[in-house]
Amino acid sequence: MIINKLLIRLSFIVLLCLFAYDGGAQTVYKTVNDIPNPKVDRTGSVSNPDGILSEPETDSLNRLLTQLEQKQGVETAVVVIHNFNTDQDDFNFAVNLFKLWGIGRKKANNGLLLLVATDRKAYRFITGYGLEGLLPDADLKLIGEHQMVPAFKQGNYGEGVVNAITTISNYLNQPANHKELADLLAKSKQKIAWQLPAAISGLLIIILIWVLRVINKRKAITHKIKQAKKLSAYDIIATVIGVILFLGIIAIVIISGLNKFAWFKALPVQNVPWLVYDVSALIILTKYLGNLGIIRRQHQDDFNFNEAEKSYLKATWWCIVFSPPVIIVLLIEYIRLRNSAKRFTAIADAAGKSMIRVDRDVNREGKPYLSPGQRTEEKLDVYCYDIWVSASNDKEFKVIQNQGSSFGSHDVCPQCGFKTLKKAETEVLVHPTHTKEGEGKKVRHCEQCDYEELIKMVVIATLSQSNSSSSSDSGSSSSSDSGSYGGGDTGGGGAGGTW
Incomplete structure (x- = not known):
């Protein structure tokens, strides 16, 4: 019985020791993001997360x-x-912390950081660019050795820090430092003239609206699009640029919102007009290409499209002033127009007289000159055909074949002889389930005739169970509000030491 009581007491004491040990475990901060920012927490300018300083010492320091x-x-x-983190030295850790918080005011860079790590028995001063002349490294080293180290050796951390800050305050209060401090304060209080950037930005927005209206009128729609045609390269490029621009703006707004719009706060006001200009240039480029797409879809006839495009380019070339990327479009289209000029030079009939080209905007189907297969090739943009008719003999005509924009999308069909054979695709014969495989065949179909080319039979894998419980634990990116201080910067000036 006595032994049992002794065992119970010993177990109780061991448990108490374990709890005491666990309760006394000390936090080791892995990154600067883990250090609480006192400005964000609204506790002053002292970060004392481990309670090393007493409350009166913290109040006195603040x-x-x-x-x-x-x-x-x-x-x-x-x-x-x-x-x-033991993998980092006190200098790099302190510099990274200074830059993360942005201690000091912008332009003035009048920030000062004192980091004390008691288990390492190390301290580190970091000064902003503006304080490097007022608080030289050598002076900070002396302050640390004389005011902090003796107190730290006795475990009086609050006393040592208060003594150091008091000495720095007295040092800066000397008459010899007044002028430099006054200049520093003047920089920190200097107001940025926002009126001119705001006026320029507003003018750019007005110009953007005006340019969009003008180039929209210059596309000169002569008639409604009678036949639905697949999107041209102009439409696709315009859509891609527009989507990227839209998603980019949304992403910037969302990310900046999560970071309390720190990016917008950090953006120099004089750079705002350039930002407005860049966005306006992309909007104009998108609209410019979109108008070319509309002109392209207006005209099935390539000659008519070229003429309409020439008129549009001639009337809107000045857009390069407001959207420099437009010059790339102009160069590409100029080369294309020059290369296609020979195609529309009149050819001679049997009598040696110039033939007349059939307007494909008027005779869209090319009847009676084109076969159904040729017309299918045109609809697929594999070929486009120029039809020339003799002026003296309407029964004499010539059909000239030209490669289309989708020339490589189809192959020649061995049955009908037209370039209308699609690329290989898989057709499902038996749909797969979660427990059974499916069956299919890989085939090629002709879009003109009923020809079908079997390449091989295929097995379709069973359906996989959708994992709806996939968790996207993105981890908390604990980024302190870099705007909580003034946004100052440092070059790593300062001093450190141990005790």
Whole structure:
């Protein structure tokens, strides 16, 4: 009985020790993203997540840092933790933390960071670009060795940090530093003139609307499109650019919204007109190509399309001023028009007289000159045919074959002889299930005749169960609000030491 009681007591003591050990486990911060930002948490300028500093020490430090910013114009952050990732040294960790939070004001770069890692027995000062002259590395090293190290050795971390910040405040308050501090404050308070960029951006938007209206009128629709024709290359390219532009804008808005629009806040106001110009240029390019697509679908006859396009290009070439990519379209179309000019030069009949070309916008089916197979080839854009009729003898005509834009999409059918044989495709004969395979055949069909070419029989795999429980654990990208401080930057100036 006594032994049992002793065992119970020993077990109880061991459990208490285990709980005590687990409760005393110290947090090791893997990345700078894990350090709480005091500005975001609205706790002042001191990050003390491990409770190393007492509450009175934290309050005293926050008052000192507020005075340092208000009187000397130095935005300071103090971080006191047990430890961080052992794979990183204190310098790189502190610099990355400084840049992540953006300590200091933009342009002034008047930020100061003090990082203390008690388990490492290391500290590190990091200064912004604007403070490198006021707080040289050597002076910060002396402050650390004389004001912090002695107190840290005794475990008085709050006392050491308060002494260091007080010394820095007194040092900056010296008359010799007043002028440089005043210039620094002037930079931090300097207001960016937004009126001119806003006016230029507004003017660009007005010009965009005007350009879109003008080029839309210049496409000169002479008649309604009588026959539905598949989208041309102009339509496809315009659609791709438009979709990319739209999705890009949506993505930027969503990502910026998740980051509290930090990207927009960080964008220099003088760069806004350039952003508006770039977006406007893409919109104009999209509309320009879209109009060419409409002109193309208006005219089945290639000669009529070329003439309409020439008129459009001549009336809208100036768009390159507002959308430089349009010049690429102009060059490509100029080369195409020059290369196709010979195609429309009149040919001679048997009597040596010039023949008349049939207008395919008027005679769309090419009757009675084209066979049904040739017309199918035209509908597939494999070939396009120019029809020339003698002016003196209407029974004499010539049909000239030209490669179409989809020439490689079909092959010659061995049965009818037209280039209307589709590429191989799989037809399902028996549909697969979740437990049984299906059957199919890989065949080629002719779009003119009933010819079918069997390539091989195929087995279709069973249906897979859809995994609806797939979790997209994207992980929490804990990015601190880089706008919580002023957006300052650093070149890595400062000093560090150990005790």
